[in-house]
Amino acid sequence: MRYIKLGSGGRWAAEAIKQGIIPFAEAGERVMDHGLCAAGDWAAVRERYAAMGHKAPGQPVREMRDFYELGEDTLWVTMTGGRLWWAFAEGPVIPVGTPSPDGPSRYRKTRDGWHGHSLGGEPLVTRNLSSALTRTAGFRMSICSIDRADYLLRRIRDEQDPLHDKAMALKGQMQDIALQMIRQLHWEEFETLVDLIFARGGWRRTSLLGQNMPDVDLVLDQPVSGETAWVQVKTGTDQAALDDYLDRFARDGSCDRFFFVCHSPAGKLAIPDLPRHHLWTGDDLAGKAIDVGLFDWLLERTR
Structure with a gap:
C-alpha cells in the first residue's frame, strides 16, 4: 500500500483519474533513464541522482523503485478534490516519450480506474476520515507508505473498528x-x-x-x-x-x-x-x- 502525490499540489489528479492512470515524476523534474529503472539497476540510478545534485539520492531511488517494482496487488492511494481515491496498477511502467516540464515522465495503467467510494458505495470524503490518515497528503515527496493501513482498509471495505x-x-x-x-x-x-x-x-x-x-x-x-x-x-x-x-x-x-x-x-x-x-x-x-x-x-x- 502506497500514497502517491499526483503532481505538485495534485495538478495531474483530474486528468489521471479521467484517464485511469497513475502518473509519476521524480523530484526535481530531471528525467531518470527508463531503461536503467526497468532493468532494476538501482545502483546506477543512485549514481545518476547523485550526479544530478541530490544530497540524499536514496529517497528518489526508493520512490522510483516502488513505482517500478511494486506488484499489481499494491493499493495506490491519493487525495484530491476533498476525496480519497484508490486504485490498483496493471502492467509495467510506461515512459512518456517527450515529457513536458510540468508533466509526468512515466505512468502505470490502473486495473479498473480510480475509485473515490468504498466497496459499498460510500464517498470517501477526506473531512470524514481520521487525520491519522489524511495527514499523509502533507508528505513532501511523491510516494510514501501509509501508517494507518488497517484503518484505510476498513473504510474501503465498509468495516467498523471494533x-x-x-x-x-x-x-x-x-x-x-x-x-x-x-x-x-x-x-x-x-x-x-x-x-x-x-x-x-x-x-x-x-x-x-x-x-x-x-x-x-x-x-x-x-x-x-x-x-x-x-x-x-x-x-x-x-x-x-x-x-x-x-x-x-x-x-x-x-x-x-x-x-x-x-x-x-x-x-x-x-x-x-x-x-x-x-x-x-x-x-x-x-x-x-x-x-x-x-x-x-x-x-x-x-x-
Missing part, C-alpha cells in the same frame, strides 16, 4: 439512561433543560421562561444566522395536540422555525417533512442533551 462498535453501544446505554432521567424531571425542570439545550446550541431566548404564553413556550433567536424559533415543550402529548400547535405556528407567522419537544408522547408523533419543522422525542431528545454536555446536569437531579 472499538467504534463498543463506543456506540456505550453511547446507546447513556442515551437510554439520559431519557429515563429526563422523564423523571418536573415539568419546570424539563422546560429548563430544553432551554439549556438551545442555549448551548447558540440560540438566545427572547421570551420569559415559565410564563404562560397561550401558543408557545419559548421564542428564540439565532444571532449568527438571524433566524427565529417558536418552541413548544410538552412532557406528554398526542398527535392532535401537535397538529393544533402546527396550525398556531402557521397562523402566527412571526418565526422561521418550529420546534416541538416532548419526552413521553402518547403514541407515535409525526410532523410535516419540511426543513424548518423539527420534532424532538425520546432518543432524539436524550441524544441532544448528551451532545451539548448536559448528562451531568441530569445526573445531579437524580441525587
Whole structure:
C-alpha cells in the first residue's frame, strides 16, 4: 500500500483519474533513464541522482523503485478534490516519450480506474476520515507508505473498528439512561433543560421562561444566522395536540422555525417533512442533551 502525490499540489489528479492512470515524476523534474529503472539497476540510478545534485539520492531511488517494482496487488492511494481515491496498477511502467516540464515522465495503467467510494458505495470524503490518515497528503515527496493501513482498509471495505462498535453501544446505554432521567424531571425542570439545550446550541431566548404564553413556550433567536424559533415543550402529548400547535405556528407567522419537544408522547408523533419543522422525542431528545454536555446536569437531579 502506497500514497502517491499526483503532481505538485495534485495538478495531474483530474486528468489521471479521467484517464485511469497513475502518473509519476521524480523530484526535481530531471528525467531518470527508463531503461536503467526497468532493468532494476538501482545502483546506477543512485549514481545518476547523485550526479544530478541530490544530497540524499536514496529517497528518489526508493520512490522510483516502488513505482517500478511494486506488484499489481499494491493499493495506490491519493487525495484530491476533498476525496480519497484508490486504485490498483496493471502492467509495467510506461515512459512518456517527450515529457513536458510540468508533466509526468512515466505512468502505470490502473486495473479498473480510480475509485473515490468504498466497496459499498460510500464517498470517501477526506473531512470524514481520521487525520491519522489524511495527514499523509502533507508528505513532501511523491510516494510514501501509509501508517494507518488497517484503518484505510476498513473504510474501503465498509468495516467498523471494533472499538467504534463498543463506543456506540456505550453511547446507546447513556442515551437510554439520559431519557429515563429526563422523564423523571418536573415539568419546570424539563422546560429548563430544553432551554439549556438551545442555549448551548447558540440560540438566545427572547421570551420569559415559565410564563404562560397561550401558543408557545419559548421564542428564540439565532444571532449568527438571524433566524427565529417558536418552541413548544410538552412532557406528554398526542398527535392532535401537535397538529393544533402546527396550525398556531402557521397562523402566527412571526418565526422561521418550529420546534416541538416532548419526552413521553402518547403514541407515535409525526410532523410535516419540511426543513424548518423539527420534532424532538425520546432518543432524539436524550441524544441532544448528551451532545451539548448536559448528562451531568441530569445526573445531579437524580441525587
